[in-house]
Amino acid sequence: MTAAARIAAMSIQHxxxxxxxxxxxxxxxxxxxxxxxxxxxxxxxxxxxxxxLNRMAEAGWILADEHDGNGKRRSKTYHVLPAGRExxxxxxxxPGLDNDERETLLIKLRADAVIGPLGLGRxxxxxxxxxxxxxxxxxxxxxxxxxxxxxxxxxxxQYAILRRGILSEESWLSWANEVQPLLADRPxxxx
Amino acid sequence: MTAAARIAAMSIQHxxxxxxxxxxxxxxxxxxxxxxxxxxxxxxxxxxxxxxLNRMAEAGWILADEHDGNGKRRSKTYHVLPAGRExxxxxxxxPGLDNDERETLLIKLRADAVIGPLGLGRxxxxxxxxxxxxxxxxxxxxxxxxxxxxxxxxxxxQYAILRRGILSEESWLSWANEVQPLLADRPxxxx
DNA sequence: ATGGTCATGTAACAGGTTACATGATTAT
DNA sequence: ATAATCATGTAACCTGTTACATGACCAT
Numbered sequence: 001m002t003a004a005a006r007i008a009a010m011s012i013q014h015x016x017x018x019x020x021x022x023x024x025x026x027x028x029x030x031x032x033x034x035x036x037x038x039x040x041x042x043x044x045x046x047x048x049x050x051x052x053l054n055r056m057a058e059a060g061w062i063l064a065d066e067h068d069g070n071g072k073r074r075s076k077t078y079h080v081l082p083a084g085r086e087x088x089x090x091x092x093x094x095p096g097l098d099n100d101e102r103e104t105l106l107i108k109l110r111a112d113a114v115i116g117p118l119g120l121g122r123x124x125x126x127x128x129x130x131x132x133x134x135x136x137x138x139x140x141x142x143x144x145x146x147x148x149x150x151x152x153x154x155x156x157x158q159y160a161i162l163r164r165g166i167l168s169e170e171s172w173l174s175w176a177n178e179v180q181p182l183l184a185d186r187p188x189x190x191x
Numbered sequence: 192m193t194a195a196a197r198i199a200a201m202s203i204q205h206x207x208x209x210x211x212x213x214x215x216x217x218x219x220x221x222x223x224x225x226x227x228x229x230x231x232x233x234x235x236x237x238x239x240x241x242x243x244l245n246r247m248a249e250a251g252w253i254l255a256d257e258h259d260g261n262g263k264r265r266s267k268t269y270h271v272l273p274a275g276r277e278x279x280x281x282x283x284x285x286p287g288l289d290n291d292e293r294e295t296l297l298i299k300l301r302a303d304a305v306i307g308p309l310g311l312g313r314x315x316x317x318x319x320x321x322x323x324x325x326x327x328x329x330x331x332x333x334x335x336x337x338x339x340x341x342x343x344x345x346x347x348x349q350y351a352i353l354r355r356g357i358l359s360e361e362s363w364l365s366w367a368n369e370v371q372p373l374l375a376d377r378p379x380x381x382x
Numbered sequence: 383a384t385g386g387t388c389a390t391g392t393a394a395c396a397g398g399t400t401a402c403a404t405g406a407t408t409a410t
Numbered sequence: 411a412t413a414a415t416c417a418t419g420t421a422a423c424c425t426g427t428t429a430c431a432t433g434a435c436c437a438t
Contacts, residue, residue, distance in 0.1 A: 040356050160369065161228045165231050385438090386437085
């Protein structure tokens with residue numbers, strides 16, 4: 001209900017930019033791989049992708065090489081313009097929305113792998129604090145509401161829901177612990 | 192891109208039905224608690240809630256007691272009609288969408304706690320198989336793409352993304368293991 | 383009187399989903 | 411010839427978000 005400032009949205013666009021930086025492609029190709037990494041978690045339909053490609057082309061972030069006319073199949077191979085690369089870096093540097101179920105950080109990690117280093121250590125620490133706070137809240141609720149000796153089945157079911165939250169947060173935090181050394185804020189050698 | 196049959200959507204409505212079965216409330220009250228369980232994971236805005244309440248009232252699932260006219264504050268207290276209760280049970284019995292990031296099962300668990308038992312054991316097993324398959328895929332990719340001896344930083348970042356997927360699936364499966372005994376398909380005594 | 387909370391809504395828009403539609407190239 | 415794949419798009423719709431708006435009741 002409170003206004004939560006719209007700091008950073010549009011993550012598909014940035015996921016697509018990263019894909020295109022790796023390899024200029026047609027919309028069709030993007031829709032199929034939508035990238036070997038984040039595609040596992042997230043898949044976009046071709047309509048969504050064409051829509052975003054058109055918008056990004058309008059915005060001057062990408063450019064379409066049109067292969068047309070000379071008997072070939074009609075297709076547009078998009079590649080990223082400097083403005084697109086800058087936009088990607090800018091976006092990756094911004095703090096993401098807290099309640100982001102789409103795991104924007106993963107997209108930023110991909111961007112870091114392709115055009116990095118982008119100094120994501122701070123962002124990881126920020127998100128870690130948020131997840132730690134959430135876990136703490138869940139553990140308090142656990143203690144307060146679910147420490148009675150002989151719970152009914154209904155109570156045990158309610159508890160199961162909370163447990164899902166606890167395990168999720170723990171899982172996220174243990175992952176963050178793994179990634180943390182990769183994002184330590186020292187410069188990486190350009191491989 | 193393939194047509195994924197629209198089996199079950201509209202989970203907010205069913206979350207709201209469950210809340211209203213526990214306690215008839217105004218839209219305002221629902222927007223604030225949106226329920227002590229799933230509210231931790233998911234919060235709906237009041238606009239969303241009013242919209243869905245109106246739709247469910249139209250559908251004959253819920254009914255509004257209007258306290259009005261006699262000097263009192265204008266408000267509607269909604270309570271669930273038999274049709275709404277049936278709809279909730281019907282929905283909970285259906286297989287949920289596979290790619291449901293909103294964790295529909297949690298809402299079904301709440302429904303089971305309130306009007307159960309609903310035989311969710313089968314659904315849990317079905318989802319467990321899906322998550323096991325996803326985990327297996329991730330582990331194959333891990334073996335195939337990330338078992339080289341001296342990975343570059345970029346490769347390690349790519350791997351981190353995959354690790355997030357692996358840890359997520361493992362976390363889900365270990366939770367499923369916890370809940371499983373609660374949903375074993377024997378009837379529970381009506382507490 | 384003033385501000386906070388209770389209470390309900392409209393309007394506009396962004397993002398995601400599904401259906402529909404078209405046409406060229408490649409493989410059988 | 412026919413089907414599969416490559417390739418791009420329009421249209422309609424639903425959900426979720428944000429902004430805007432109204433008004434009553436309650437406490438100080």
